[in-house]
Amino acid sequence: MRATDKALIQVQRALKRLEEAGLIIKIPHGNKVYYRANSSHSAFLDLKQILLKTVIFSEKIDKEFAIIKEKITYGFIFGSTAYLEMKRILKAMSLVG
Numbered sequence: 001m002r003a004t005d006k007a008l009i010q011v012q013r014a015l016k017r018l019e020e021a022g023l024i025i026k027i028p029h030g031n032k033v034y035y036r037a038n039s040s041h042s043a044f045l046d047l048k049q050i051l052l053k054t055v056i057f058s059e060k061i062d063k064e065f066a067i068i069k070e071k072i073t074y075g076f077i078f079g080s081t082a083y084l085e086m087k088r089i090l091k092a093m094s095l096v097g
Contacts (some may be wrong), residue, residue, distance in 0.1 A: 023047070056089055
């Protein structure tokens with residue numbers, strides 16, 4: 001909740017919808033509940049790619065292009081630069097070996 005600045009009920013509803021869709025798995029542990037992505041869901045790989053591109057790359061791009069940001073309408077990261085950066089990030093997140 002603290003990370004989202006949302007009310008508890010809003011977070012609970014969102015988690016319930018994600019769980020009902022099969023995108024996350026609920027893991028009760030004592031008086032706490034943990035959630036993890038359901039890696040066997042058919043949309044997992046696509047959603048992981050979207051998340052990595054929008055969350056991780058957007059922060060880096062915002063910092064590096066702050067000066068000319070208002071002049072940019074669209075941008076693309078491709079080729080070996082995108083591949084190596086994605087591989088580095090996934091390894092750091094322990095999502096790949």
